[in-house]
Amino acid sequence: MKFNIISIFPQYFSSPLSCGLVSRNIAKGLVSVNVISPRDFSQDKHHNTDDRVYGGGPGMVMMVDPLLRTLRSIPGQPRTLMLSPKGRPLTQDFARELAREPELTLVCGRYEGIDARIEQLHPLEPVSLGDFVLNGGESAAMCLLEAVARLLPGFMQHDESVDEESFTSGLLEYPHYTRPEEYAGLKVPEILRSGDHGKIAAWRRRRSLEATLAFRPEMLSTAPLSRDDVAFLRNQPRVLRGRNLYVALVHYPALNKEGKEVTTSLTNLDVHDIARVSATYGLGGYIVCTPLQDQRVLAGRIINHWSRGGGAGFNPDRKEALNKVTVRDDLDGAIDHVRELTGEIPFVAATSAREGSMPLADLQPVLDKRPVLLVLGTGSGLADSVIDKADGLTRPVRFLSKYNHLSVRSAASIMIDRLLGDVY
Numbered sequence: 001m002k003f004n005i006i007s008i009f010p011q012y013f014s015s016p017l018s019c020g021l022v023s024r025n026i027a028k029g030l031v032s033v034n035v036i037s038p039r040d041f042s043q044d045k046h047h048n049t050d051d052r053v054y055g056g057g058p059g060m061v062m063m064v065d066p067l068l069r070t071l072r073s074i075p076g077q078p079r080t081l082m083l084s085p086k087g088r089p090l091t092q093d094f095a096r097e098l099a100r101e102p103e104l105t106l107v108c109g110r111y112e113g114i115d116a117r118i119e120q121l122h123p124l125e126p127v128s129l130g131d132f133v134l135n136g137g138e139s140a141a142m143c144l145l146e147a148v149a150r151l152l153p154g155f156m157q158h159d160e161s162v163d164e165e166s167f168t169s170g171l172l173e174y175p176h177y178t179r180p181e182e183y184a185g186l187k188v189p190e191i192l193r194s195g196d197h198g199k200i201a202a203w204r205r206r207r208s209l210e211a212t213l214a215f216r217p218e219m220l221s222t223a224p225l226s227r228d229d230v231a232f233l234r235n236q237p238r239v240l241r242g243r244n245l246y247v248a249l250v251h252y253p254a255l256n257k258e259g260k261e262v263t264t265s266l267t268n269l270d271v272h273d274i275a276r277v278s279a280t281y282g283l284g285g286y287i288v289c290t291p292l293q294d295q296r297v298l299a300g301r302i303i304n305h306w307s308r309g310g311g312a313g314f315n316p317d318r319k320e321a322l323n324k325v326t327v328r329d330d331l332d333g334a335i336d337h338v339r340e341l342t343g344e345i346p347f348v349a350a351t352s353a354r355e356g357s358m359p360l361a362d363l364q365p366v367l368d369k370r371p372v373l374l375v376l377g378t379g380s381g382l383a384d385s386v387i388d389k390a391d392g393l394t395r396p397v398r399f400l401s402k403y404n405h406l407s408v409r410s411a412a413s414i415m416i417d418r419l420l421g422d423v424y
């Protein structure tokens with residue numbers, strides 16, 4: 001496979017291309033690397049390749065002409081990638097896709113980047129190494145080259161090595177050991193010395209599952225998993241963020257359509273459905289807030305029927321859900337309830353279908369440290385006096401859509417799922 005690397009610092013590549021498997025495979029002829037400098041194509045007498053940025057601001061920008069001439073000097077129009085923070089993230093799947101190409105051109109930016117017109121003048125696919133900024137595309141190009149080249153048949157001493165690595169199966173890899181058999185009192189796991197390949201494979205699968213659960217649990221949502229895998233994972237100790245999450249449904253003060261503060265009636269559906277979501281996601285609790293005596297009696301009747309009365313024997317799952325529900329007068333009562341249960345004052349996150357700037361994801365790290373009370377409104381939404389008491393107002397679900405009129409039950413489900421997903 002051939003790589004053309006376009007960089008104003010060709011010397012950057014001499015060391016990484018001269019050692020390890022990359023160098024061996026260049027010598028073998030499996031990989032060839034052609035580093036080209038746009039300086040050699042600059043028409044200017046000083047061979048300049050950059051100039052000041054239009055519109056003001058610090059830094060220089062790579063000029064379009066030397067780069068375009070460099071690109072056009074490469075015969076055959078190979079697939080051309082531009083290393084850039086805005087690009088498609090480089091993943092193992094993407095590397096596999098690129099390894100099927102006979103030739104790739106990698107364009108390395110420097111300074112503030114490249115004159116934007118280059119993308120209109122030459123087909124370029126931006127590729128990013130991650131959400132961070134490097135000084136230049138050279139180190140990114142080297143990472144990409146390695147990730148792709150090692151997937152070529154014959155590149156590794158043993159081609160199977162790449163089949164078992166992290167991300168290949170959607171999981172992180174299991175741990176490896178080498179001699180000595182015992183070091184600082186730590187022994188290599190017995191099973192790895194047993195010679196029983198079936199047992200070793202099963203042991204490795206489980207260590208892979210454990211590592212993924214510990215370090216990258218979100219990968220488990222998409223990894224192909226067998227029934228055995230799921231049964232194994234279900235029994236692993238997990239930090240369940242959901243235990244720190246509480247949800248309050250506020251019936252007073254809520255707004256009516258005219259924007260006036262009113263008390264809304266509770267509904268059987270809201271009590272049941274949000275209780276079921278709370279149980280499914282392992283929430284700390286669900287607090288229905290209403291100061292009206294008849295509404296509190298009604299809520300108590302619903303809860304008692306399903307958690308202690310006739311419904312409890314009839315449907316034990318519903319009993320578990322309804323056991324999560326408590327009734328309090330208002331938001332202050334809900335906050336007190338969480339404080340009584342946890343000994344801590346919760347972070348209060350109000351919600352709205354209209355406004356709010358706090359991304360839900362910002363609540364995830366908070367859940368690792370202290371209880372969070374997610375406050376949902378009824379009627380036409382939470383009154384300002386409730387929102388004012390909150391520590392933050394979350395961004396509406398579907399905040400870019402004109403129509404986002406969800407029932408409070410749906411909004412609760414979506415927000416809780418976005419916060420906790422399948423794993424936490």
Ligand SMILES: C[S@@+](CC[C@H](N)C(=O)[O-])C[C@H]1O[C@@H](n2cnc3c(N)ncnc32)[C@H](O)[C@@H]1O
Binds near residue numbers: 111
């Ligand atoms: C200092 S950076 C320019 C950053 C640019 N001003 C921005 O804010 O997106 C210079 C060059 O480094 C490379 N680069 C920086 N971060 C990168 C990343 N995360 N992935 C791939 N390339 C990157 C690109 O080639 C980029 O043109």
